[in-house]
Amino acid sequence: MWQVIGRLAATFAFVASAQAARAQDVRIGALFAMSGTQATFGELMSSGAQLAVDHANADRVLKGKLSMLVEDTQGTPQNGVIAINKLVNVESVPFVLSSYSGVAKAIAPIAARAKVVAVNGGGVGPDLAELGPYFWNVIPLANFEVRAFVPYVVKQRNLKRIALLYVDDPLGNGIRKEFEAALPGAGGELVAALSVPVATQQFAGVAARIREARPDLVYIASYGAQQVAAIKQLRDNGVTQTLASYGAFSNPEILALPEAKGALFTTQLVDTDGGDAVTKRFVADYKAKHGKAANVYTINYYNIVRVFVLLAAELQKQGKPVTGENLLAQRSATRSFDLVGAKVSFEANGTVNAPIQINEIGAGGVAKAVAVVATK
Amino acid sequence: MLLLQLLVNGLQTGALYALTAAGFSLIFGTTRVFHLAHGSAFVIAAYVFYSLAARAGAHWSLALLGAAAAAVLFGVLLDRVVYAPIRRHEGSFFTLFIASLGSAIVVQNVVGIAFGRSVVTVSTPLSRSAEVLPGVFVAPLAGVAIGCALVCFWLLQHFLGTTQRGVALRALAENAQLVRAYGLHPARLSTLAFALGSLLVVPAAALTVATSGANPAMGNHVMLISLAATIVGGVGSLRGAACAGLLLGMAENLALWRLEPQWSEAVTFVVLLGFILVRPTGFFGRAHAH
Numbered sequence: 001m002w003q004v005i006g007r008l009a010a011t012f013a014f015v016a017s018a019q020a021a022r023a024q025d026v027r028i029g030a031l032f033a034m035s036g037t038q039a040t041f042g043e044l045m046s047s048g049a050q051l052a053v054d055h056a057n058a059d060r061v062l063k064g065k066l067s068m069l070v071e072d073t074q075g076t077p078q079n080g081v082i083a084i085n086k087l088v089n090v091e092s093v094p095f096v097l098s099s100y101s102g103v104a105k106a107i108a109p110i111a112a113r114a115k116v117v118a119v120n121g122g123g124v125g126p127d128l129a130e131l132g133p134y135f136w137n138v139i140p141l142a143n144f145e146v147r148a149f150v151p152y153v154v155k156q157r158n159l160k161r162i163a164l165l166y167v168d169d170p171l172g173n174g175i176r177k178e179f180e181a182a183l184p185g186a187g188g189e190l191v192a193a194l195s196v197p198v199a200t201q202q203f204a205g206v207a208a209r210i211r212e213a214r215p216d217l218v219y220i221a222s223y224g225a226q227q228v229a230a231i232k233q234l235r236d237n238g239v240t241q242t243l244a245s246y247g248a249f250s251n252p253e254i255l256a257l258p259e260a261k262g263a264l265f266t267t268q269l270v271d272t273d274g275g276d277a278v279t280k281r282f283v284a285d286y287k288a289k290h291g292k293a294a295n296v297y298t299i300n301y302y303n304i305v306r307v308f309v310l311l312a313a314e315l316q317k318q319g320k321p322v323t324g325e326n327l328l329a330q331r332s333a334t335r336s337f338d339l340v341g342a343k344v345s346f347e348a349n350g351t352v353n354a355p356i357q358i359n360e361i362g363a364g365g366v367a368k369a370v371a372v373v374a375t376k
Numbered sequence: 377m378l379l380l381q382l383l384v385n386g387l388q389t390g391a392l393y394a395l396t397a398a399g400f401s402l403i404f405g406t407t408r409v410f411h412l413a414h415g416s417a418f419v420i421a422a423y424v425f426y427s428l429a430a431r432a433g434a435h436w437s438l439a440l441l442g443a444a445a446a447a448v449l450f451g452v453l454l455d456r457v458v459y460a461p462i463r464r465h466e467g468s469f470f471t472l473f474i475a476s477l478g479s480a481i482v483v484q485n486v487v488g489i490a491f492g493r494s495v496v497t498v499s500t501p502l503s504r505s506a507e508v509l510p511g512v513f514v515a516p517l518a519g520v521a522i523g524c525a526l527v528c529f530w531l532l533q534h535f536l537g538t539t540q541r542g543v544a545l546r547a548l549a550e551n552a553q554l555v556r557a558y559g560l561h562p563a564r565l566s567t568l569a570f571a572l573g574s575l576l577v578v579p580a581a582a583l584t585v586a587t588s589g590a591n592p593a594m595g596n597h598v599m600l601i602s603l604a605a606t607i608v609g610g611v612g613s614l615r616g617a618a619c620a621g622l623l624l625g626m627a628e629n630l631a632l633w634r635l636e637p638q639w640s641e642a643v644t645f646v647v648l649l650g651f652i653l654v655r656p657t658g659f660f661g662r663a664h665a666h
Contacts, residue, residue, distance in 0.1 A: 037494070039488065194637050195637065197638045197641065199597070201591070202628075204385045204389075204588075205632040207513075208378055208385065212378050212511070224494070225495045229588055232589060236515060236587070237505050258499075
């Protein structure tokens with residue numbers, strides 16, 4: 001009899017302690033393109049974020065377990081809105097990882113209304129800096145990348161006539177505006193600006209228009225499968241000029257394209273050879289888990305989750321609930337964050353400022369840094 | 377020269393559109409099944425061709441045979457396993473439409489899981505353009521595309537016009553009851569229509585993998601073009617679908633002469649709307665009394 005009571009008491013105590021631990025569990029949301037033509041990026045981004053979750057749980061940084069609820073947006077604003085509504089209204093998460101400029105612009109008002117922090121590590125549309133206090137970016141936006149890129153190609157590479165092939169969305173239109181603003185001052189000229197819809201995969205006719213403009217360099221402001229198709233078809237259809245883009249060219253599928261050899265692209269400066277413990281651990285564990293090196297998007301989404309973990313741990317230490325409002329206040333009170341590749345501090349508008357690295361794709365799909373440009 | 381270049385591009389695109397549109401038109405015209413998964417046959421053929429030619433290193437002719445077998449098998453299985461039971465029990469247009477849509481979504485996702493969501497290509501020097509006139513670049517594959525389309529249409533016309541099976545297929549499009557009265561089997565003829573229709577996408581799928589690359593979602597675009605071409609050409613008219621496919625390909629490319637690339641696809645639907653308003657029966661369609 002006593003044995004039975006003892007076992008019941010032990011079971012009750014175990015259940016009670018498990019419930020107490022679950023009460024401390026923290027959930028965050030993530031909006032990734034896990035299917036559709038942008039799914040390559042979804043896989044890269046989610047792998048980085050998940051590793052950060054695993055690290056946080058292994059280190060027991062937070063009271064309770066951290067988990068991430070991933071919603072598939074396919075990179076489209078419509079799906080992004082459905083997903084953020086679910087995460088905010090049904091799952092009640094205080095923090096959401098966002099990707100793609102179009103998705104970010106669609107979800108930001110909903111996140112702001114619910115006082116949920118949304119953080120972008122992939123979209124680089126310049127207007128992502130203007131989405132309010134609850135929207136943060138850990139990636140330098142395209143205006144920084146274009147402003148660093150234009151003087152480099154015009155003055156150091158003597159490539160003055162630029163043709164822009166851009167996707168007709170907030171990212172592409174933002175990059176066009178930046179080129180129009182930056183080129184005249186640097187001594188360059190925008191000789192063609194051709195917009196394509198997000199789903200376009202045919203570029204033979206576009207190649208003819210580009211050839212007619214006789215540019216020195218063709219800048220492709222797009223992403224995912226579309227960029228792969230554009231590079232191959234431009235080369236197949238007689239466009240021999242230097243190709244260039246922003247960080248989206250760090251996509252492993254693009255690096256592997258023989259047609260991409262010689263292309264230039266910008267990324268934020270990330271020092272993965274750095275000696276700090278955070279970077280070393282990330283590089284080693286990512287390689288061990290996935291059998292390949294991480295790219296800049298993987299690092300950015302690891303860093304976003306790490307920012308959340310650092311802020312939430314501090315809030316828990318202070319006995320405050322992990323809410324969007326408290327996370328925002330805590331970020332303002334935190335001077336800098338030790339992240340993978342760099343120590344980062346946020347500007348008042350929720351953006352980060354980092355030096356820009358210009359990379360060139362060489363033989364065998366290996367990208368090498370050819371210049372580093374400080375941005376203001 | 378830009379106009380001439382766009383004309384050449386339009387001919388190449390139009391030849392491929394004509395083949396896929398003719399396949400859809402053949403299936404829809406004879407069976408009245410709104411075969412939304414026609415784009416999936418294109419995707420399957422493209423990925424089998426890619427697997428054999430690029431991954432397994434098979435000769436292109438073997439890869440093409442494999443792609444043809446896969447596309448035909450898909451079309452026939454879909455007809456026998458999915459559409460036939462629906463037709464037997466209920467046969468409503470809407471149920472068949474949803475079954476087809478569901479099949480297309482399944483194929484898109486299975487291909488995405490198996491091969492990834494990005495673009496796959498088969499590298500060939502034939503996709504590289506050479507400057508044949510100042511400012512005009514043509515790839516050998518453009519000639520292959522146009523040649524393929526001509527040969528396929530000649531063979532199809534010959535089959536439908538001179539063989540017993542072909543005549544029976546045409547009869548099925550006119551009156552299924554009458555076909556049954558003559559001792560023929562509409563179900564078997566329907567399977568033949570699916571096999572032929574699916575086979576027609578194979579050259580276009582293989583050429584697309586080599587020129588612009590394939591991705592799992594490309595079936596949607598193929599389907600959209602096939603549908604527009606079927607309406608513009610006149611429902612049930614193979615000749616009409618082929619001409620309309622060519623017209624849409626040309627219009628899409630020639631639009632680039634004066635318009636931004638983002639409007640070129642819209643031109644397809646302006647042409648479609650124009651036909652619906654001015655000539656609802658299409659190029660060669662006939663008005664039906666109800």
